[in-house]
Amino acid sequence: MKKLFIVVAALGAQAAAFAQSPSPASSPNDVEVLRQQVQALTETVKALQQQVKEQQDTLAKMSPEPGALPANQTTAASPPPAASAPPLFPTSDQSVVASAPAPAPPAAPVNGAFPTTDASVTTSTETISSTGAGASLTAPITIAGGGKTYMNISFDGQFSLAYSSDRNLAQLETGDHDPQQRGFSARNLELALDGAVDPYFEGFANIVFKLNNDNETEIEVEEAFMQTTDLPWGLQVRGGQFFSAFGRINPTHPHTWDFADDSLVHGRFLGSDGLRGVGAQISWTVPVSWYSQFIFGVQNGRGNTGYSFRNPGDNGVFYGRLTTDREARGLQDFVYVPRWENSVDLSPTQTVLAGVSGAFGSNETGANARTQIYGVDLLYKWKSPRAEGGFPFVKWQSEAMYRRFEAGRGVDDLFPVAETFHDWGMYSQIIWGFKKGWTAGLRGDYLHMQDSAFTNDPDRQSRSRVSGDMTWYPTEFSKIRLQYNHDFLEANDFLAAGEADSLFLQFEFILGAHGAHKF
Amino acid sequence: MKKIKLLCGSGALFAALLLSAQAKINVVATLPDYGSIAREIGGANAEVTVLAKPTEDPHFVDARPSFVVKLRQADVLIDGGAELEIGWLPPLLQNARNPKVEAGQPGRVEASEGIRLMEVPAQLTRAAGDVHAMGNPHFMVDPIIAKAVAQHIANAFAAVDPAHAADYQANEKKFEATINAKLQEWGAKLLPYRGQSLVAYHDSWVYFAHRFGFNVNIFLEPKPGIPPSPSHLAEVIAQMKAQKIKAIIVEPYHNRKIAEKVAESTGAKVVDFAQFPGALPDTDTYVKLIDALVNRLAAALK
Structure with missing residues (x-):
């Protein structure tokens, strides 16, 4: 640009001088003079060009590139209109072009020197900061990616087509988002929002719509919470409605699961909807050389989402007892969820994550009945050093839980006995991402519910299950999964033994900007 | 005091x-x-x-x-x-x-x-594959x-x-x-091949192409992030033959076999490229990486 301006100015000056000289009618001599003058002019321009180029090279060597830094750009991008009004008005202006230049080969090297600067690679437009600092509050919210929005908004639709030899699929499956009936189910249509609230907080919300077996719409505020971003010493505080940090499956949403349904132990101990509720949580990353984090949460634990805790049960009955369904009497009625997790890399391609969790609170089957759940979890993952799209990989995940449940005599003290159940269960699953977009999985489940001569609740049946599935992810925004389950139900004092075969075809899509998932 | x-x-x-x-x-x-x-x-x-x-x-x-x-x-x-x-x-x-x-x-x-990014999509749609907004x-x-x-x-x-x-x-x-x-050395080495077209597995070479004067407009992936399909590869092969394209650029994590098959039926060479220092032998620094890219490309186009 500068070069052009100088050349043009030089031309203008020459032309002015030329115009002022007397020019009588043309004669052969005059033509010759003219020719010589034009030739001289051309030489001058060439010399000037060379001079400008040399000066620029020296400048480039001495100082940073023009436009190498955002701060320097205004000078390089748009020079003011030339004051001396050159005869040639610029007919192009790179600074007004918003989009990238066409990837055409740059000008051929001059005098054998390869250009070492290129003003077209830098931009003068300010990059919009993702923190939102300095952004106008009156600007409209645009719903698009590109880091130019105030929040991520996405919709996730998950559906399944199911067949089972058991007519009561809703009882056989332990999760509320699992296939619920023979035929089609739509149990997880999820609107997810997240973004920075201000420089101090970020906010998340997951609103789940689901269709029941009569195709009526149900809505559930699965999560809605804010958490700090700016606390010192590795601390973070969260408040709102959220999934308790217990084990691997509980804090995650069903669309991230590796199988179409919930594990038996999670569904029967932490509940078909997972352990979640309104509360607060603090976490601390321990300043040691490996990854180590303590998490401690306090929640109401009331209702069906506090399944083993202050859960009034269906029609006011839980495990055969008439429940109390009371207001919190004191601190003993909240659910306390501590967790400690640690992770190390065994090698550049292998990672292990291990955690211990607990959940402690009271339950509604008696005046002073309490529940304790303990869990351990282990995750091992291998990923190829030449992974494409995240494949191939092997992921092995296991969780075991033990629950001590004090079942009282009910609100009316009429239940014949008070019992303490010692229940335990576990699952172990291995997922093999064998080629880009394809995974195969195998899962084993076991659930041991202590026998009782007084409780005929079908949820207290001991059982086991093997599952196999194959999933195709056309991209990370869609998936199609085929899964087979074989269930073994064990006989107890009230319920007969049984077996069931089930087949699920699950399909899912995600629209919009969906927040990235944790490890 | x-x-x-x-x-x-x-x-x-x-x-x-x-x-x-x-x-x-x-x-x-x-x-x-x-x-x-x-x-x-x-x-x-x-x-x-x-x-x-x-x-x-x-x-x-x-x-x-x-x-x-x-x-x-x-x-x-x-x-x-x-x-x-x-x-x-x-x-x-x-x-x-x-x-x-x-x-x-x-x-x-x-x-x-402060960098002017190329190929900014005019319209955001994932129907175009894994495009970056x-x-x-x-x-x-x-x-x-x-x-x-x-x-x-x-x-x-x-x-x-x-x-x-x-x-x-x-x-x-x-x-x-x-x-x-x-840049003088790299520019001189690639000067004889300036203006030629290359095929890449993924659309990650537009800046390299722009700098050294190549056209990289044909990709083995039908859309960014979408695995190559047989029908798309047939189209690529036809285009490569028509334009007499001599090199296919693949990166370490791409499926090299697919590139090799295309190379076999077109007479082109598969060139192992990488975006990152350390991905190719003896490229532990940025300069050595570009050295390797320039040398490999010049050798393939010779």
């Missing part, structure tokens, strides 16, 4: 010197190309850690918990800032809780800031852009560690001079 003051002053100075002598700045780079340049600029004053492996797909890196530890201890974080790492960096930063490397802080370098984020293979990023990194280092600001600026000047000299 004066003496005591002087003593105190020199003592404080000495302590400060001692402190600065032992305090290396902790630098985390998401990708190996930023890491390589950070090492050149940081020299002995910076401890540089790179998260992604040079051979793996930078779009899909696992958000390993050990990365959280590295980010928690970082004084400077260098990332692309153009959504290449969007699938794994945000949850890491959320968990690391390190205010020093938040966006907008002096300790955060978003390399694409802010433009093509594979910009570091243009050495002129790398110089701008080096300047950006040097400024951040100087802001975070003012005691060594002069060192960082000097190292940056050295890097710039090396690139300027090397």
Whole structure:
């Protein structure tokens, strides 16, 4: 640009001088003079060009590139209109072009020197900061990616087509988002929002719509919470409605699961909807050389989402007892969820994550009945050093839980006995991402519910299950999964033994900007 | 009194010197190309850690918990800032809780800031495959852009560690001079093939092509991130034959067999390219990587 301006100015000056000289009618001599003058002019321009180029090279060597830094750009991008009004008005202006230049080969090297600067690679437009600092509050919210929005908004639709030899699929499956009936189910249509609230907080919300077996719409505020971003010493505080940090499956949403349904132990101990509720949580990353984090949460634990805790049960009955369904009497009625997790890399391609969790609170089957759940979890993952799209990989995940449940005599003290159940269960699953977009999985489940001569609740049946599935992810925004389950139900004092075969075809899509998932 | 003051002053100075002598700045780079340049600029004053492996797909890196530890201890974080790492960096930063490397802080370098990205989609639709909303984020293979990023990194280092600001600026000047000299060599080596067309597996070479005068408009992937289909490959083969294209560029994590099949039926050569230093043998620095790319391409087109 500068070069052009100088050349043009030089031309203008020459032309002015030329115009002022007397020019009588043309004669052969005059033509010759003219020719010589034009030739001289051309030489001058060439010399000037060379001079400008040399000066620029020296400048480039001495100082940073023009436009190498955002701060320097205004000078390089748009020079003011030339004051001396050159005869040639610029007919192009790179600074007004918003989009990238066409990837055409740059000008051929001059005098054998390869250009070492290129003003077209830098931009003068300010990059919009993702923190939102300095952004106008009156600007409209645009719903698009590109880091130019105030929040991520996405919709996730998950559906399944199911067949089972058991007519009561809703009882056989332990999760509320699992296939619920023979035929089609739509149990997880999820609107997810997240973004920075201000420089101090970020906010998340997951609103789940689901269709029941009569195709009526149900809505559930699965999560809605804010958490700090700016606390010192590795601390973070969260408040709102959220999934308790217990084990691997509980804090995650069903669309991230590796199988179409919930594990038996999670569904029967932490509940078909997972352990979640309104509360607060603090976490601390321990300043040691490996990854180590303590998490401690306090929640109401009331209702069906506090399944083993202050859960009034269906029609006011839980495990055969008439429940109390009371207001919190004191601190003993909240659910306390501590967790400690640690992770190390065994090698550049292998990672292990291990955690211990607990959940402690009271339950509604008696005046002073309490529940304790303990869990351990282990995750091992291998990923190829030449992974494409995240494949191939092997992921092995296991969780075991033990629950001590004090079942009282009910609100009316009429239940014949008070019992303490010692229940335990576990699952172990291995997922093999064998080629880009394809995974195969195998899962084993076991659930041991202590026998009782007084409780005929079908949820207290001991059982086991093997599952196999194959999933195709056309991209990370869609998936199609085929899964087979074989269930073994064990006989107890009230319920007969049984077996069931089930087949699920699950399909899912995600629209919009969906927040990235944790490890 | 004066003496005591002087003593105190020199003592404080000495302590400060001692402190600065032992305090290396902790630098985390998401990708190996930023890491390589950070090492050149940081020299002995910076401890540089790179998260992604040079051979793996930078779009899909696992958000390993050990990365959280590295980010928690970082004084400077260098990332692309153009959504290449969007699938794994945000949850890491959320968990690391390190205010020093938040966006907008002096300790955060978003390399694409101030760079004019190419191929910015006019319309955002995932029907076009895995397009990046802010433009093509594979910009570091243009050495002129790398110089701008080096300047950006040097400024951040100087802001975070003012005691060594002069060192960082000097190292940056050295890097710039090396690139300027090397550009002559690279440009001369590729000059005979200027204007030729190449085929790439993934659309990650537009900046390299722009710099050295190649056309890379045909890809084995039908759309970014979508695996090659037989019908698309047939089309590519026909185009390659019509345009007499001599080279197919693949990266370490791509399916080389597919490229080999296409090469077999067109007579072209498969050229192993990489975006990241360390992914090809003897390319542990940025300059050596571009050296390797230029030499490999020149050899294939000869």
